[in-house]
Amino acid sequence: MSFVNGIKNICYKLGSNNKPTYVVMAIAAVKGIARPTFTMMDKKEKPETKKYTALREGLTEVIAIPAYWACGELSAWGANILFKEKVGDKINPALIKAKKNLMFMGVCTAALFIIPAACSVLIKPIMSKMGLKAPKTEEDNNPKLDISTNPPQKSPTVQNPIDYAHINSYALYMKRPQNGMKVGGV
Amino acid sequence: MIEAVRNIVASPTLASIAQNTSASVAIETTLKSIGRPGFILIDKDIDGDTKQYAAAKEFLYQATCLLIYMAAIVPIFKKGGFKLAKKYIYKNTKGFEHFNNVREFTRYHKIAENPSLTSRCNILGTEVGYRTSIKPVSEMFSPFLRDQLMSENPEKYVEVKGAIELSNLIGSVLGLAIIAPQLSHCVIHPALRFLGLEKKNKTPEQNSLPVNKEVKPEKDVKNNNSEKKVDITA
Secondary structure, eight states, X not given: OHHHHHHHHXXXXXXXXXXXXXXXXXXXXXXXXXXXHHHHHOSSSOHHHHHHHHHHHHHHHHHHHHHHHHHHHHHHHTHHHHSOSEETTEEOHHHHHHHHXXXXXXXXXXXXXXXXXXXXXXXXXXXHHTTOOOOOOHHXXXXXXXXXXXXXXXXXOOSSOOOGGGSOHHHHHHHSOOSSOOOSOO | OHHXXXXXXXXXXHHHHHHOHHHHHHHXXXXXXXXXXXXXXXXXXXXXXXXXXXXXXXXXXHHHHHHHIIIIIHHHHHHHHHHHIIIIISTTOTTGGGOSSHHHHHHHHHHHTOOOHHHHHHHHHSEEEETTEEEEGGGGSOHHHHHHHTSSSOOOOHHHHHHHHHHHHHXXXXXXXXXXXXXXXXXXXXHHHHTTSSOTTSOHHHHHSOOOOOOOOHHHHHHHHHHHHHXXXX
């Protein structure tokens, strides 16, 4: 019976005040466990790739949970600035509504801006501190000469051609590159 | 200005959306499908092809999750949860005896949330299309519920609302974290192939880091080299 009573208590609490942060935090928590587990169960991927992807997915949700909570609670706190706490002896009904609405807006802001921004800023340094780098593809492991990358648009042409026939050999020597291995004298 | 902000912030419509699990999750997922690809696209450390591919993949993932969630998970869990709570948990007490399904409760709750008695009475007096005939709204409810709606403080049936929200919450968690991601994998790759962002023979791993594979024919390479040679010696 305690299980049924527990469900009844949860139903009562959710029915009287269903905070928007509850559901998003619950989704993020389960995603943080389920997504890395599914990734690690994938038999087609390399172990290195699996480890990297699973950690990245897990970290995203680890960042998301506190971000949702903090944004929701901070936004709800903002309602106290806009509305008076009490009207006469009763609690201001507008304040209660404003708290719910602002919490929802905070959660939306977190989903739209704060979490993607925090992930793009934090995940790379955390992963590199943990000694994990993005796994390389076959092309990266066996680099080939990629001729088509930045193909020369124009053939190199000399703007002001030097008339070598009319200058002495010292000047010709000075025009040559002065670094690297040279064969022969002036 | 402050008054306008106050009106928006204390809006009852927004409050009912914020209190509704399925609506808030749907909005949040829609925002995710905009925000995450957007941040991938503005990342300067990734090359253009990878950005395009990753952003399209993220958008398709969130969009398919949302579609699956709205089309299958919400109706199943909402209806199933209500029936389960009515039959086995509350055993037709605590307000469950007045409602046969979720729709009836939602209709009642929408009107009961209105704080003004006069506007509630006005709503009850209006006529709407109901089961192939036009009837006043008041006839949709039992006499007991009608009396409740016309009283100063109508009963909110917190337990019924809570049971619906709990089943929605469980559905959202299971749906968005476990079921939808698995199903979306079947949709994402064909969609990416259709958009020309993924090739059939490539593995997903190779697609995540696209490499420029277009190699010019040897003829052109030779020509380029010969051109260079000619220009340098000139």
